[in-house]
Amino acid sequence: xxxxxxxxxxxxxxxxxxxxxxxxxxxxxxxxxxxxxxxxxxxxxxxxxxxxxxxxxxxxxxxxxxxxxxxxxxxxxxxxxxxxxxxxxxxxxxxxxxxxxxxxxxxxxxxxxxxxxxxxxxxxxxxxxxxxxxxxxxxxxxxxxxxxxxxxxxxxxxxxxxxxxxxxxxxxxxxxxxxxxxxxxxxxxxxxxxxx
Amino acid sequence: xxxxxxxxxxxxxxxxxxxxxxxxxxxxxxxxxxxxxxxxxxxxxxxxxxxxxxxxxxxxxxxxxxxxxxxxxxxxxxxxxxxxxxxxxxxxxxxxxxxxxxxxxxxxxxxxxxxxxxxxxxxxxxxxxxxxxxxxxxxxxxxxxxxxxxxxxxxxxxxxxxxxxxxxxxxxxxxxxxxxxxxxxxxxxxxxxxxxxxxxxxxxxxxxxxxxxxxxxxxxxxxxxxxxxxxxxxxxxxxxxxxxxxxxxxxxxxxxxxxxxxxxxxxxxxxxxxxxxxxxxxxxxxxxxxxxxxxxxxxxxxxxxxxxxxxxxxxxxxxxxxxxxxxxxxxxxxxxxxxxxxxxxxxxxxxxxxxxxxxxxxxxxxxxxxxxxxxxxxxxxxxxxxxxxxxxxxxxxxxxxxxxxxxxxxxxxxxxxxxxxxxxxxxxxxxxxxxxxxxxxxxxxxxxxxxxxxxxxxxxxxxxxxxxxxxxxxxxxxxxxxxx
Numbered sequence: 001x002x003x004x005x006x007x008x009x010x011x012x013x014x015x016x017x018x019x020x021x022x023x024x025x026x027x028x029x030x031x032x033x034x035x036x037x038x039x040x041x042x043x044x045x046x047x048x049x050x051x052x053x054x055x056x057x058x059x060x061x062x063x064x065x066x067x068x069x070x071x072x073x074x075x076x077x078x079x080x081x082x083x084x085x086x087x088x089x090x091x092x093x094x095x096x097x098x099x100x101x102x103x104x105x106x107x108x109x110x111x112x113x114x115x116x117x118x119x120x121x122x123x124x125x126x127x128x129x130x131x132x133x134x135x136x137x138x139x140x141x142x143x144x145x146x147x148x149x150x151x152x153x154x155x156x157x158x159x160x161x162x163x164x165x166x167x168x169x170x171x172x173x174x175x176x177x178x179x180x181x182x183x184x185x186x187x188x189x190x191x192x193x194x195x196x
Numbered sequence: 197x198x199x200x201x202x203x204x205x206x207x208x209x210x211x212x213x214x215x216x217x218x219x220x221x222x223x224x225x226x227x228x229x230x231x232x233x234x235x236x237x238x239x240x241x242x243x244x245x246x247x248x249x250x251x252x253x254x255x256x257x258x259x260x261x262x263x264x265x266x267x268x269x270x271x272x273x274x275x276x277x278x279x280x281x282x283x284x285x286x287x288x289x290x291x292x293x294x295x296x297x298x299x300x301x302x303x304x305x306x307x308x309x310x311x312x313x314x315x316x317x318x319x320x321x322x323x324x325x326x327x328x329x330x331x332x333x334x335x336x337x338x339x340x341x342x343x344x345x346x347x348x349x350x351x352x353x354x355x356x357x358x359x360x361x362x363x364x365x366x367x368x369x370x371x372x373x374x375x376x377x378x379x380x381x382x383x384x385x386x387x388x389x390x391x392x393x394x395x396x397x398x399x400x401x402x403x404x405x406x407x408x409x410x411x412x413x414x415x416x417x418x419x420x421x422x423x424x425x426x427x428x429x430x431x432x433x434x435x436x437x438x439x440x441x442x443x444x445x446x447x448x449x450x451x452x453x454x455x456x457x458x459x460x461x462x463x464x465x466x467x468x469x470x471x472x473x474x475x476x477x478x479x480x481x482x483x484x485x486x487x488x489x490x491x492x493x494x495x496x497x498x499x500x501x502x503x504x505x506x507x508x509x510x511x512x513x514x515x516x517x518x519x520x521x522x523x524x525x526x527x528x529x530x531x532x533x534x535x536x537x538x539x540x541x542x543x544x545x546x547x548x549x550x551x552x553x554x555x556x557x558x559x560x561x562x563x564x565x566x567x568x569x570x571x572x573x574x575x576x577x578x579x580x581x582x583x584x585x586x587x588x589x590x591x592x593x594x595x596x597x598x599x600x601x602x603x604x605x606x607x608x609x610x611x612x613x614x615x616x617x618x619x620x621x622x623x624x625x626x627x628x629x630x631x632x633x634x635x636x637x638x639x640x641x642x643x644x645x646x647x648x649x650x651x652x653x654x655x656x657x658x659x660x661x662x663x664x665x666x667x668x669x670x671x672x673x674x675x676x677x678x679x680x
Contacts, residue, residue, distance in 0.1 A: 013641070033407040036214065037379070037634035043411040051408075053415045061423075075339060075348045084352065097357040097434055104423045105364040112371045115416050116401065119409050125402030126394065134405055135383040137214035179408050 002171040004145035005031065006152060007130050008159035009138045009166040013039045016139045019162035020045040021191065023141075026158055028151075031144040032176050034134040044194065047187035049180040053118075057111040064106025068099040120177070128172050142176065145169075202652035205488035206645035207301050212483065214637050221631045222384055224479045229626060232478055240618035247612010250605045251326055259329050261605045267591045267598035272606045273327045275580040276613065278435055279463070280320035281362070282456075282576060285428055286464025287313025288369060289496075291376075292424035295417070300643050301492045303635040304485050307380075308475060308625075309468045310373040315620040316467070317366045319613040324358075326609070354437035361434040368427060372420045375413070378403045379634040432457045439583065446526035446587030449514070455507035462500035462546070463576035465493050469569040471621065473562060475630055484631050487560050494559040497572065501550030504579075508547060526587060534599060535586045538578045545575020 010016040016039065023030065024047060033046060043050075076082070077089040134140045141164070143155055159167050182190065212220070254261055264271055287309035294302040325334050337359045339349045349356050382403040385396035403409065433453035440452040469490065476485040515527040530539045549571050553559050590597055602610075624630075641647055 034405045035407065035410065036218075036383070036405055037637040038410040038414050040638075042407050046407055048408055048411060051412050051415045053412050054419050057419045071339065072351045076351055080346060080348055087352075091352055094352040097354075097430065097437075098351065098360045100426070100430055101357075101360040101364040104427050105360075105367060108368045108371055108420055108423050111416055111419060112375060115375070115412055119401075119412065121401035121403070123398040123401060126397040127402045127404045129386060129404060132386050135379065135386045135403075136218045179406075 002173065003175045004149070005130065005170045005172060005176070006143040006145055006148070006155055006159075007168050007170045008141040008143075008156075008164035009131060009133075009168075010141065010163060011138065011165045013042075013139065015163035016141070017041060017045050019159070019164065020141070022162050023155075023158055024187065028143065028148065028155060028158070029181060030141050031147075032140075032142045032179065034130060034140040034142070036135050036137060036139070039139070044190060046179075047182045047184075047190075049182055053111060053115060056114050057107045060110030061103045061107030063110075064103040065099055067106070068102035069095060072098065128174060130170050130172070142170075144176070200642040200648065200651060202648050202655055204643070204648065205486070206648050207304060207486060207488060207643035208484060208636060208640055209486055209645050210483040211646040212640065212644060214640065217484075217637055217640065218383055218387075218633060220481070221484070221629050221633050221636070222387055224481075224625070225384055225627060225629060226387070230478075233622060233626060237619065237622045240615045240622060243615025244612055244619045245615070246608055247610075247615050250608030250612055251322070253605055254326055254609065255331055259327065261603060263601055263603045263606060265598055265600065267596050268585060268588045268600040270327075270588065271585050271600050272581075272602050272610060273323045274438075275577065275584050276610050277320050277323035277327075278456075278580045278584075279577050280316045280323075280613065280617075281435055282432065282460035282463045282580075283467045283573075284313040284316035284320065284365075284369070284464065285432060285457070285460035286468050287311070287316075288365075288424050288428040289461050289464065290468070291372060292421040292428065295421040296425060299492075300639045301489050303632055303639050304489050305468060305472055305493070305631075306635070307373075307376070307632040308472060308630045309464075310369065310376070311621065311624045311628075311630075312464075312468060312471060313369045314366070314373060315617050315624075316464075317362065317369065318620070319617050321362060321366065322609075322613060322616075354434060354441050357434045358438060361431045365427060365431045368420065368424055372417070372424060375416060375420070376632060376635075377628060379405060379413075380629045380632060383633055384629065429457055432460045444587050445520075445522040446530070446583065449511060451507055451510055451514070455504065455511075458500045458503035458507065459546075459576060459579060462497060462504055462550075463573060465497050465500070466569040466572035466576070469493055469497075469565055470573065473566045473569070475625060479625070479630065481631060484636060487562075490562065490565055491556075491559045494553045494565060494568075497568075498550050498553040498559075501546060501553075501572070505547035505550075508543065526590070529590055530582060530586045533586065533590070535582065535589070538582050539586065542575055542578040542582050545571050546579060549575070 008019075010019065013035070016033070016035070020030070020033065020042065024045070030046065033042060035042065072095045073090055076091070081089040083089075129135075130140050130142055131138055141159065145152060148155055156167050181187070208217070210216075262271075262273070264273075287306075290302050290309040291306040291313075294306075325331050328334055337349065337356065339351075378400055381396055381400040382405065385393055385400050388396055433456065436452035436456035439447035440449060442448060472485055473490075476482055512527055515523045518524070530536075549568060552564075552568070558564050585600055589600060
């Protein structure tokens with residue numbers, strides 16, 4: 001089954017940011033925005049929930065720290081203690097470099113793996129692109145017509161009024177997955193805060 | 197609206213649009229390969245093959261084919277190892293530390309510099325492995341559960357710390373580099389057709405630039421940069437511990453970690469300049485790697501070069517002041533002993549020559565910069581040679597005193613690693629964007645020449661009206677109070 005979407009194309013980041021806020025204020029939630037480079041503040045303008053990726057990185061990194069100390073402590077003090085010049089078996093100062101390295105290794109590998117998994121990345125995926133220029137110089141705002149089919153005209157007008165250079169319908173084989181949005185109350189509060 | 201002081205130099209020249217940036221950079225990866233590339237690849241692949249043959253000969257015969265002896269057990273192998281690792285450090289500095297410092301000029305060179313890091317670490321890693329002699333037992337360096345009576349590695353040894361440091365450094369650099377490449381591979385994918393498109397599609401992991409993905413991408417790059425920054429400092433510190441924790445006069449000094457890190461960045465920037473000056477010429481990237489970029493890198497060189505110079509002099513002073521005759525002899529011997537030529541080569545290349553970059557004209561001169569980048573690389577190679585060989589060749593008992601010169605096998609391996617490095621770099625430059633397309637686009641509005649011209653005009657108009665625009669505009673990282 002084909003899924004119908006409305007795509008508004010912008011040619012610059014500034015009108016896109018303004019348009020995103022205006023359209024959200026008008027009461028519509030875009031399904032997705034595709035940009036060719038990271039647009040600072042777009043996730044806030046859209047009302048996306050904050051990412052928890054850095055928290056995951058911290059937790060995995062802390063696991064790395066514990067693993068490193070545990071492993072070296074077990075090996076040098078429990079499993080096979082060797083007396084080297086009367087020095088302590090559990091010689092913490094000389095464990096510091098490896099503990100640090102393993103913390104960094106765990107945190108970065110863990111974060112990257114979670115990044116790929118959560119984004120649904122796969123080498124077998126050749127994504128359906130709403131417009132071939134979204135990895136070049138176009139910023140695409142996509143609306144789900146299953147949800148807003150009855151108000152397509154209004155959204156089209158809004159897009160054109162807020163500076164979209166092109167508005168078109170697009171049918172995709174695969175449905176675009178949902179984004180996690182903040183609640184409307186939270187979103188408008190955060191906009192207020194940013195304004196002040 | 198983004199704003200930048202018009203006094204800043206443009207980092208993207210030629211009034212580019214977003215599409216121009218895509219076109220200019222991606223076109224380097226499309227079409228038939230240019231003749232210069234094919235010739236370059238042919239030469240470097242040949243040199244790499246010689247290196248591989250010499251490595252195989254070493255493995256076949258044992259390291260007896262090298263010029264090492266009982267007194268001098270570390271020489272070219274470890275010199276090359278430290279040299280290559282040091283070269284890699286500039287890539288991480290540019291991509292991680294300059295990201296944290298919000299230096300916009302990094303976007304022009306970070307991609308190639310990170311690639312350089314990865315290839316340099318590959319070359320570096322080869323040396324300790326073949327130096328082991330029995331490379332098929334290389335896995336002994338990892339604390340793996342084993343059947344040797346559960347005999348473990350020694351966690352108190354800096355050599356083992358090095359194993360963890362280098363392998364972590366390689367892994368993190370690779371992840372950082374590849375994650376940053378995803379959006380640009382997607383750009384190439386959407387321009388390609390047929391088989392090429394399918395390959396780029398697999399390599400891009402299905403990237404399409406969704407807002408949520410960018411949000412996570414930015415979080416990932418920031419945290420990886422934050423982790424890579426102390427990591428890069430730790431790696432060369434740990435490399436220096438290989439020497440500093442020993443009791444050899446000339447090695448046993450506390451100044452080593454900062455001195456090694458500064459030297460690493462110094463030589464790394466020289467290598468980035470060598471590569472980028474060639475790449476910008478061959479691939480027509482003068483508008484993205486501008487004189488402003490080259491000048492910024494030369495400033496880093498003069499800074500780190502001065503740190504290195506101060507470290508050399510401090511070493512001499514401390515040896516003289518310590519009253520320790522062995523230490524004093526080690527340094528006197530460096531300057532006047534049988535290896536005096538390598539010491540003075542190091543001093544000239546590393547201490548005196550970078551000071552020329554205090555002159556602005558020379559910092560902005562491309563031919564001179566290229567020449568200096570080679571000089572510095574030679575100087576930094578000699579630094580490691582001086583530290584390692586000169587300190588070792590006078591053993592505790594004069595009857596063990598010795599002299600080392602490399603055999604053809606060692607020369608072949610060293611030259612061969614340069615071939616491996618260049619081969620990998622050329623393959624990278626052909627099939628992946630050498631400049632981070634998405635990142636350059638994200639600084640266009642603040643560092644593109646047309647926007648800086650616009651800012652200058654606005655400022656002039658405002659000044660004529662007698663008002664300051666500093667308060668009204670959203671001033672992003674610009675000092676702008678002088679006409680208030």
